[in-house]
Amino acid sequence: MLHGLTTDQRDAQTAFARFTDERLIPHAGAWDHTERLDDAVIKDLAAARWLVPTLPSEAGGTGMDVVTYGLLSEELGRGCGSVRNLVAVQGMVAHAVLRWGSKELADRWVPAIGTGTTIGAFALTEPDVGSDARNGTTTARRVPGGFEITGHKKWLSFAQRAGVFLLFARLDDDPAAFVVERDTPGLTVSPITGLLGLRASELGEVVLDSVVVPESSLLSHGRLTFDLVATSSLDYGRYSTAYGSVGLAQACLDATLDYTRTRTQFGVPLAEHQLVRQSLTDMITSVEAARLLCHQAGIMRATSHRDAIRQTLIAKYFASQTAYTTATAAVQLHGANGVGPDYPVQRHLRDAKIQEIIEGTTQIQQLQIADLTLTHR
Known part of the structure; x- marks a missing residue:
């Protein structure tokens, strides 16, 4: 038990614990066995505005403070690590688009992720590039009206159900980040099964075979990206x-x-x-x-x-x-x-x-x- 929490934070902690006891713990073993989360639990998270709770209310969150978000992460982790992972990944993608993307990208994707209309995936790791993530081999080149991306990403949480990917590549020999839709021609998602743990995180790998995206999909480009x-x-x-x-x-x-x-x-x-x-x-x-x-x-x-x-x-x-x-x-x-x-x-x-x-x-x-x-x- 932590001391120094506000009344609101303790009330939130109680609500998180109740959700975990009622909605996660009874089903976590089955999700682990089937290697997939129920759609219903994602809808419940979205209804509670807990998919990306740290977003403002107009984007599907609650404006949750950082300490309370930690309490939520602890309780979700107590019940089902894959559910906790889902919430973390949605936050990673949504906040990156909100902070670094254009207004067009933010308006289109941040509320969609925050409300669960679209699931996001963070596409950084590659088959031969893990901890050395700066040296990824996925490349992008400029083409009329946009960019052509070629490469291979692996170990992506929730790639199996993701509708959009925050994807990293090299453009003009500098790092770049793109927002890439799942149904873009040339993008193929394959499930990864038989994992040791977090089995319901629905991992997948993504192959990009000359995938062409519009100029507006570029989130960030440059040596500091x-x-x-x-x-x-x-x-x-x-x-x-x-x-x-x-x-x-x-x-x-x-x-x-x-x-x-x-x-x-x-x-x-x-x-x-x-x-x-x-x-x-x-x-x-x-x-x-x-x-x-x-x-x-x-x-x-x-x-x-x-x-x-x-x-x-x-x-x-x-x-x-x-x-x-x-x-x-x-x-x-x-x-x-x-x-x-x-x-x-x-x-x-x-x-x-x-x-x-x-x-x-x-x-x-x-x-x-x-x-x-x-x-x-």
């Missing part, structure tokens, strides 16, 4: 992933507390064994610490503090590792039941591993946190 558009979008998603990792870790802790209270071995509940209590203490402490780091990052982001980016990196780095270590401990304390289909901790473990990869791997963040600290402190 990657830093301004891609990096700021990833920072938005990283904050959500950090808080979502706390929610996932809390789900593991909740499940383990319930299990160890009721599971009896050697004549007493598991929770009465000292080594079990040691594991529980490590889990409890790590979850609380991760939550506090995320809250600190949220406050800094809300006040535009100059250290907000570094604090977000620290929060995501620690919280994602906490999610994985807590999920591992949860499976261990569940014993054979932990690897079976009847308890959620095996799904949590698979999802937790993904948290250490998306929005910057643990290893990349080790470099970034050290670099920023050495340079600016």
Whole structure:
């Protein structure tokens, strides 16, 4: 429980928790199995204006403050990581178009994404380019009336249902960002299935075979495009992933507390064994610490503090590792039941591993946190 929240933030947190308990937790296992979210839950998120809640009301959001958005991310992450991921990606795309796009692009796409009329996807990663995202090989060239784009993107969350892509390419040897519609001739989407975790995130890969887009589709072009558009979008998603990792870790802790209270071995509940209590203490402490780091990052982001980016990196780095270590401990304390289909901790473990990869791997963040600290402190 965080102290210092306003009454409105606590009320919102209660509403988020209720939504998670009623609409996510009962269905998350089925979504994981089918590798797809129900259309109904997306409609529910849109009706609550939680798909991109940080947008203004006229664009489908609620004008939600940064701290409250973190609380939402935690609760969604507690219930279903893929739903949390959906909300994060919609925010990454919508805010990039709103901030960097023309009025024409913003008017057309931001309300559509905010209200769920159109699902967006963030098209940065390529088959041979992951962490080294600046060196993507997708290219664009000028043609009469627009641009011709050729390339290959992979590991795109919600590409299977996306109607529009925020896509990065190289134009005149400088980075560029485009808004590309799904039904553009030459653009092909193929589903990616059989993932380790976040299976309901409906991943896909996109092949662009001489795809021609109009001049108006260009969002940004120039040597600073990657830093301004891609990096700021990833920072938005990283904050959500950090808080979502706390929610996932809390789900593991909740499940383990319930299990160890009721599971009896050697004549007493598991929770009465000292080594079990040691594991529980490590889990409890790590979850609380991760939550506090995320809250600190949220406050800094809300006040535009100059250290907000570094604090977000620290929060995501620690919280994602906490999610994985807590999920591992949860499976261990569940014993054979932990690897079976009847308890959620095996799904949590698979999802937790993904948290250490998306929005910057643990290893990349080790470099970034050290670099920023050495340079600016």
